[in-house]
Amino acid sequence: MSTTKPRINITMDLDSVALLKLVAEHDHISVSELSRALILEALERREDRWLSGLAEARDLDSEPRISHQKAWG
Numbered sequence: 001m002s003t004t005k006p007r008i009n010i011t012m013d014l015d016s017v018a019l020l021k022l023v024a025e026h027d028h029i030s031v032s033e034l035s036r037a038l039i040l041e042a043l044e045r046r047e048d049r050w051l052s053g054l055a056e057a058r059d060l061d062s063e064p065r066i067s068h069q070k071a072w073g
Contacts, residue, residue: 010035 012020017031024034 020031020034024031027034029037
């Protein structure tokens, strides 16, 4: 049975695979589902860090501030 979702292959050490299996069994999901969830979580965290860095770079003390009331009425 084919799938429309792209697949990836990863190589891991035995200890990490054992831990993945243990957590997947505990959560009653497959190792593939757990791996997907962990990868997506890591990507979200990386994106958050990047966006935070961008926001900090744009947050200059020399720029005038606008009050919430003035901005949103």
